[in-house]
Amino acid sequence: MSPSTSISPFSKAVVNAMRKLYPESLADKSFDNTGLLLEAPYDPNQNLNDSVLITTDLTKAVADEAIARRDSIIVTYHPIIFRGLKSITLQDPQQTSLLRLAQAGISVYSPHTAVDAVPGGMADWLCDIVCGFIGSKEKPQLLGIKESSSLSKFYSLDVKYPQPSLGSVGKESEFPHTREAIHPSPAPVPAGFEGAGAGRIVTFGTAQDLSVLIERIGEATGWPGAISVAIPQGATIQSMKIRTVGVCPGSGGSVIMKSSGELPDLLFTGELSHHEALAAIERGSAVITLFHSNTERGYLQNVLSKKLADVIVEELGDSCRVPAESLVAVSQADRDPYGVVVLGDRVQG
Incomplete structure (x- = not known):
């Protein structure tokens, strides 16, 4: 045939x-x-x-x-x-x-x-992470390469992600917050997908410690070998309080940096360019990046x-x-x- x-x-x-x-x-x-x-x-x-x-x-x-x-x-x-x-x-x-x-x-x-745009999609999954819906206190088994020589190599650590909720928009949280799309999808939006759009802005009812948000991200992403953080000169991770978080999977510069009004207190994405990160911290914001696809996988x-x-x-x-x-x-x-x-x-x- x-x-x-x-x-x-x-x-x-x-x-x-x-x-x-x-x-x-x-x-x-x-x-x-x-x-x-x-x-x-x-x-x-x-x-x-x-x-x-x-x-x-x-x-x-x-x-x-x-x-x-x-x-x-x-x-x-x-x-x-x-x-x-x-x-x-x-x-x-x-x-x-x-x-x-x-x-x-x-x-x-x-x-x-x-996948980024839909309610309950990838952007909302990242919101769930910073809002404490997803996480595991147990550090997972690391499946990467570890050598006993003086140069210990941890290349692209493969980890077992904790099991998340299947999207928790509208669910009660111990960290009350609101979230909305940074760039709402243009009409007409398919029925059942109201609220779709690129990126999300999370606004906490009570400001959160940056150090606590870093801990939540570490738990939810399987305790990676490192998390890239940028903060304004003169600030410390322990001193920064976060009320608003701009979230975008992958390369979030074009979504979060071009948002109207002031930048959120924290930009959480896969990657930003050097100049985007510098512009963010000069305006008083913090940045967390995880490598591009580690915010997606x-x-x-x-x-x-x-x-x-x-x-x-x-x-x-x-x-x-x-x-x-x-x-x-x-x-x-x-x-x-x-x-x-x-x-x-x-x-x-």
Whole structure:
């Protein structure tokens, strides 16, 4: 039987499920490229599994993983295609991954900023972190490399994220607060997604200690090897009080820094440029960054994966042939390109 001119029924169910959970109309089309990026023709002779692999970035390692697992489709948070392509060749490593996936019959879907924008999405997950909804006092098992030499290497520590709530907007908190989108999504907003938009501003009823917020972020993100913090000169972490927090997954400069009015007391995001961070602390604000994708990966692992499995089951109905927990897997090869190297006993003092 020759390949058809459409993706597999399972992959189609995954795409429909993602569009229900994270409508593509909520993505920022001014720069983003969301949707079905690679539609691999369905060939039943390839015997792919009814499974989807979730990743933050579609790298060669993740493509290898999906091909070895025989997944039908990859959901990659970041689009592997951002701009128009004039050719697709084997000379470009990323294009090579796309060609290999197409050959294997594996499709690729990217939701990106639609996941950020929806109520209960990635931005609200970060709000939940600073508001104390998500966290574990138990430090998780570190799965990174540790050497007993004088140079102890902790590169891209892989950690087991604590299990979060599935979005706690409107829930009672021991730290009363309000939250709203920094840049509300333009009308018309799909029914059920009122309040969507880029970034969030959290306003606490009572100012919080910066040191306490750092502790909450450490707990919720699996106690990473380090957290980057910038504060105004002359201030200390122990002395700073935080009433407002600007939150944005990934690279938050264009969302938080361009917000109307004064900057929030704290900017919490994946990364800011040197000049953005400098401008923030010169205006009296503090900054916390975690590396770009470390503000995103935990949501994919513990929230999106579970929501997606449930909606896929609804989409498939009686044709669902495997348990919900077997439909969705989170990539084991995915990691942030940056890591932390701890210099061990070379550090003096």
